[in-house]
Amino acid sequence: MTPEILRAKIERIGSLPTLPQVVTKIASMVESSETSVADVGRVIAKDQVLSARVLKLVNSAFYGFSRPVSTVTHATVLLGFNVVKGLVMSASVFDLFQQGKGDGLDRKQLWDHAIGTARIAGVLARKVGLHEPEEAVVAGLLHDLGKIVVYADLPQEFTAIMESVKKRSLLMCEAEKEVLGATHAEIGRWLLERWKLPTKLIEPIALHHIPHVAREAPLTTAIVHLADILCIAASIGDSGDAKIPQLSDQAWNLLGLTMEQVDETLSEIDEYEITSAFA
Amino acid sequence: MIHTMRLLAVELLEEGMKVAKPVIHDSGRILLAPGVSMTGRMIERLKGQGVGQVWVEAEGPDEGRLSTEAAKRMERTLERRFAHVQHDPLMQQIQAIVRKRIRARIGGDVCRSS
Numbered sequence: 001m002t003p004e005i006l007r008a009k010i011e012r013i014g015s016l017p018t019l020p021q022v023v024t025k026i027a028s029m030v031e032s033s034e035t036s037v038a039d040v041g042r043v044i045a046k047d048q049v050l051s052a053r054v055l056k057l058v059n060s061a062f063y064g065f066s067r068p069v070s071t072v073t074h075a076t077v078l079l080g081f082n083v084v085k086g087l088v089m090s091a092s093v094f095d096l097f098q099q100g101k102g103d104g105l106d107r108k109q110l111w112d113h114a115i116g117t118a119r120i121a122g123v124l125a126r127k128v129g130l131h132e133p134e135e136a137v138v139a140g141l142l143h144d145l146g147k148i149v150v151y152a153d154l155p156q157e158f159t160a161i162m163e164s165v166k167k168r169s170l171l172m173c174e175a176e177k178e179v180l181g182a183t184h185a186e187i188g189r190w191l192l193e194r195w196k197l198p199t200k201l202i203e204p205i206a207l208h209h210i211p212h213v214a215r216e217a218p219l220t221t222a223i224v225h226l227a228d229i230l231c232i233a234a235s236i237g238d239s240g241d242a243k244i245p246q247l248s249d250q251a252w253n254l255l256g257l258t259m260e261q262v263d264e265t266l267s268e269i270d271e272y273e274i275t276s277a278f279a
Numbered sequence: 280m281i282h283t284m285r286l287l288a289v290e291l292l293e294e295g296m297k298v299a300k301p302v303i304h305d306s307g308r309i310l311l312a313p314g315v316s317m318t319g320r321m322i323e324r325l326k327g328q329g330v331g332q333v334w335v336e337a338e339g340p341d342e343g344r345l346s347t348e349a350a351k352r353m354e355r356t357l358e359r360r361f362a363h364v365q366h367d368p369l370m371q372q373i374q375a376i377v378r379k380r381i382r383a384r385i386g387g388d389v390c391r392s393s
Contacts, residue, residue: 052288055331059286070330074305233377235356244360247369259372266380 001157003181010149010187011194026085040081041073044088053091054084061118061141062134079134082198086138089195090114093148105151105162105240112237114141119269121227127265128219128255136223139204143224145191146184147172147240154180165242172240173209185209211251222251226262234266285337289330292322300334345384353381 001009025043029035045051051072058069058079069075076084121140125133151158157179164175173183180187189206200217204224207214214221225248231237232244284299295316302311302325310328311321317335325333345353357377364370 052331056286056288059332059334070302070332071305229373232360233357233373234380235353242360243363244370246364246367247373249369252369259376262373263376263380266376 001181006180006182006187007190010153010190026088035081037076037081038073040084041071041076044072044076044084050088050091054087057087057090057141060115061137062122079138080132082201083134083138085195086142086197086201089145089197090138090141093142093145105147105158106238107151109238110144110147110151110240113231113239114144114237116231116234116236116269117141117143117224117227120230120265121223123265123268124223124227124255124257125220127257127261128223130219130223135201135217136204136220136227139201139208139220139224140227142188142192142201143205143208143228144184144188144239145205146187146189149187149191150176150180150184162240165240169243171243171245173245183209209245211248218254222248222254225251226255226257230262230266236269284334286332286334288332289322289325292317292325292333292335294319294322297336298333299336302330302333304328304330344386345381347385350381350385354378357381 026040029040029043044054054072054075055069058075062069062079069078072084075087079087118137118140121136122133125136130136147158150161160179161172161175164170164178165172168175170178173185176183185206185208189202192202192205200220203214203217204221207221208224208228211218211221211225228239229245229247232239232241287296298311298313298315298317301309301313304310310325310330311317311333315321357374361370361374364374
């Protein structure tokens with residue numbers, strides 16, 4: 001498969017019925033200056049299954065809110081359009097995932113990895129003083145989106161990737177390059193571009209394995225990069241990687257954190273609750 | 280004593296479950312305070328007010344603690360996972376932090392929000 005054919009195939013997922021119309025609707029609403037936060041909240045709230053999932057995501061990924069978020073409108077006011085759009089996508093992609101047929105990776109474990117990375121990213125974002133920490137959370141949640149898409153849509157390729165990871169001790173990115181000609185991070189970028197997420201949210205997902213390349217959102221990208229590594233180190237869920245990806249010196253220097261703060265970060269998240277966030 | 284919390288959909292709430300975090304209405308009004316043991320009427324009222332989910336206290340064995348064997352298994356996994364980055368000082372420090380955290384969980388206290 002050439003990258004062009006792969007991309008065309010992946011992009012078609014954007015129009016599959018598994019992504020609810022509400023995503024498209026919100027995407028167009030967010031672009032209009034006349035849309036109010038409450039309008040978006042109302043559209044999501046109409047789809048009860050979706051709004052329940054979005055709320056569950058909000059309350060499990062945005063760890064550290066002093067109080068639970070109980071309505072979608074409240075979530076939208078609190079988190080802003082783009083983050084809620086990202087959450088609706090996460091909830092929808094999760095649906096896609098549940099119907100997938102790939103082999104070699106436990107769905108629940110990958111989900112825990114996404115939630116774990118999101119939470120760690122949120123704590124790190126506050127420690128480095130990121131202006132909009134919730135963007136780091138939603139980027140953490142979506143960072144492995146590409147894996148889910150391959151798992152759901154290209155199950156044979158996914159199985160081949162996981163075999164290479166296990167038998168030849170490759171990183172998932174390396175195996176994906178061999179089998180597909182593109183990594184899950186690039187695949188994630190194609191979808192998010194198609195779904196018109198802003199670049200500041202796309203970069204941290206597309207470049208989480210090569211954070212030094214980031215131009216528009218280098219700090220959020222560095223946060224997601226480190227959060228992913230810490231989540232794997234702490235064995236929260238399973239990203240599919242048997243080997244830990246290496247921390248970029250440039251990203252680490254940009255963050256300006258100490259190892260004591262890394263330790264604190266791991267104390268601040270509660271991995272036991274992450275597991276109960278899956279349903 | 281460490282207690283854990285669980286986020287439950289209102290439909291799954293049962294009488295007698297304890298509220299772990301305040302349930303607050305969009306208007307800012309507190310509907311239920313932490314520590315309240317829920318009655319059937321309270322649960323019905325939450326449904327009526329459009330509340331989707333509630334954090335409740337979870338009981339059960341303390342999953343945070345590890346047996347010596349389980350901790351050893353986790354350390355071995357950690358070593359395998361970090362085997363290819365032994366030359367990297369930053370990765371070494373991260374591995375040391377995680378190793379320390381695993382050891383701290385054997386039998387006794389666990390670093391975790393309570």
